[in-house]
Amino acid sequence: MTTLIRSIAVGAALFAAGAVMLERARAGSDEFFPPVTDPLTRQECGSCHMAFPPGLLPARSWQKMMGELDNHFGEDASVDAATAKQITTYLVAHAADSTGYGDMRRWLRGVPASAAPQRITELPKWVREHREVSPREWTRKEIASKANCVACHVDGERGYFEDD
């Protein structure tokens, strides 16, 4: 009986270790960005657009954005101070240049250290990855805007942004 429990425990541990390694390997690729797991961030940042993975911007960008929510790309997206603080902490901890989770630094290639870009769609890597999408394609009604990732990346909510 103890042997059985022990083998189950070893199996579970191996599985967990494998899952962590797989997650890290995927996080290193250009196509997987760990999705938002914090429920508050997911809810507040996912009402008007998808809750963009925090690894898509550096910490300094998230900090700037969270300080200007009353004018969020022209919209009033303000939240109360306690909510803003909790979301900022989460975004910064999981930002592209954080060491907390995976390594997204390659995603920031070409972004000056002094800049705090706000539009993900203006990052050099984003532009490069979407250079094959024709201007006509962007005007399709069901796309609506470049912020609507999931119009094309059907598994974007789960973090997958491979070519579709």
Add this chain to the structure above:
Amino acid sequence: MQIRPRFLFLAALTMMSAAQAAQAAPRDDILAGYAAQAKAADAAFAGFSAARGEALHRDRHSGGKPDSPSCTSCHGENTRAAGRTPVGKAIEPVAVSVAPTRYTDAAKVEKWFRRNCREVLGRECTPREKGDWLAFMTTQ
């Protein structure tokens, strides 16, 4: 230990109606709160009107953003169908009949009135306007 199917059915029915009542109660509290504020602002206030709420919802207003002159700019003409945000994300229908969990969290209701009234009207809504609009949605 046997549980009769009829008992299970009755239990399920009771739980379902209890759940609906549980959602109606906080909504009524929110409406009562707005009624008290409306009364404080105007002693002649005589209750909310779903008809006024519908007009507020459907009219084209000036003063807000050019892209969103009406609530229906994003929520759509049909209150029972999903709306769409300017960047393309679906919005849950606004009608209570198809979205029974809506308008049960006072802070959330206030947050969206504050944001959306500014977008559409260029100002915050009055307590009467908020109550009228909610009254309309509860009839939908």
